[in-house]
Amino acid sequence: MRGRTWAAGGTALGLAALILAAWHVASSRAVAAPTDEREVQAGRALFATHCATCHGEGGRGDGASASGFATRPSDLADGRLMNGLPDEFLVSVITHGGPAQGLAPTMPPFDRTLSADQIRRLVAFVRTLAKPDYRGGPAGLTRPPRAPKQPIFFNHVIHAGSFQIPCQYCHADARRSEYAGLPSVERCVGCHKIIGVADNPEIGKIHEYARRGAPIPWARVFKVPEFTYFPHKAHVRADVACQDCHGPIERMPVVGADTGPALTNDLAHLVGLHPPSRPLTMGWCVECHRRENAARATRAPLDCVACHH
């Protein structure tokens, strides 16, 4: 009996040591991101079996059947593009196929062939291919509430996160006008004349709008009432980041936001609580104006006519 208790005690101690060691690995990983070598080796073997025909042994997008695709299988070794993508994005594409993130259906889904653990190992291996080295990616994807269904699946994670196209390349009026503006069809076509046309139906839709000479009818997300004046120009010039007001757009596969007045928030104020004001309400504008003026000596207006005229 006693022996067994000791043995159990020993096991518990051993477990504690293991957990500590695992914790140590996990915490050092957060700094330098070397991944468990066994996971990587397992991932390498899976990659050779399931992915190399298209992506090539080294992941460069040069597998035996790669030349058959109009959209080349991605170069998974290009750290400049891959390192900006969160693990969650890679897992989503491998599990559900390219269309889950708006990419071409020629990237097939593996949810019937591979387990979640196997996909995790694949991602661990793919990360080791990156040049420049992968040193821990951005935080996961953000799935904001109330994202409307858009006419084309346009993914900011790919354009702004991975390819790092500057926000104002597409929202070009933000610095000089009241509106940030949305890119014209011609601007999309400028890049997508070649990229992805042949085998991505989402990109095919761009050309359909261009051919008809019709603008893409994007559904609006952020909107203040007509009687309010909101100028982007003043805010961009005062170095307020887009993300301060819109959230981490570069991590959103689809844009959405919960904005405007809400009864629960109003009621909380009524009973003396002070929850933060909801985005795009008057309280939200005024609180930031007060805060910025105090912190940075800006001259953000608090008088009614500045915002209502």
Ligand code: HEC
């Ligand atoms: C039949 C060919 C094929 C196979 C097999 C295949 N892929 Fe792909 N993969 C593609 C193509 C084509 C793309 C590019 C899609 C696009 O850019 O629209 C792609 C894109 C990707 C991406 C997205 C990267 C980016 O550019 O954002 C990842 C990650 C990926 N593949 C991983 C894998 C892994 C891991 C496997 C094996 C489990 C695999 N692929 C198997 C063809 C394939």
Ligand code: HEC
């Ligand atoms: C500066 C160049 C550039 C511009 C401008 C651009 N794109 Fe892209 N887009 C890309 C690149 C690069 C990719 C990634 C292609 C790949 O890996 O398959 C991409 C991918 C896509 C995809 C597939 C993945 C996804 O995001 O869902 C769609 C759809 C798309 N773009 C739509 C658009 C639309 C609509 C516009 C105009 C509002 C636009 N793009 C403007 C460069 C651009």
Ligand code: HEC
């Ligand atoms: C390649 C072009 C492109 C780039 C780069 C881009 N966007 Fe967008 N953005 C779009 C398109 C197209 C839409 C409309 C579809 C949608 O809502 O996803 C949009 C929508 C938005 C919206 C919602 C607009 C509304 O309806 O209220 C915001 C906010 C936004 N983008 C901010 C950003 C920020 C911030 C960045 C940089 C981190 C950025 N965008 C980079 C093309 C782009």
Ligand code: HEC
């Ligand atoms: C101080 C907060 C704030 C900042 C900073 C800000 N926006 Fe906005 N944005 C808003 C508000 C409020 C609206 C709704 C405006 C309206 O209804 O007229 C909006 C609307 C938009 C829209 C919808 C279309 C349009 O033109 O109104 C886009 C796109 C957009 N913003 C992109 C951006 C980008 C890109 C940046 C950074 C360069 C940025 N915003 C910076 C608050 C902000």
Ligand code: HEC
């Ligand atoms: C994240 C902080 C922040 C938020 C939120 C914000 N503002 Fe501002 N606002 C500023 C700053 C900073 C300035 C610039 C002050 C300066 O130029 O010295 C400014 C300036 C302005 C100006 C003056 C423009 C000019 O030409 O001088 C107006 C009008 C304005 N904001 C309206 C709004 C409205 C309406 C909202 C809400 C829908 C809003 N702001 C939300 C920070 C913010």
Ligand code: HEC
């Ligand atoms: C910094 C910008 C800003 C300033 C300053 C400002 N407002 Fe507003 N106000 C807003 C915004 C944004 C809304 C719209 C909020 C919403 O969606 O209901 C609004 C809404 C309102 C509404 C409609 C309320 C409702 O619930 O629909 C009234 C009335 C109003 N403001 C009066 C005033 C008066 C009076 C002042 C001066 C004491 C003032 N505002 C100062 C930004 C401002």
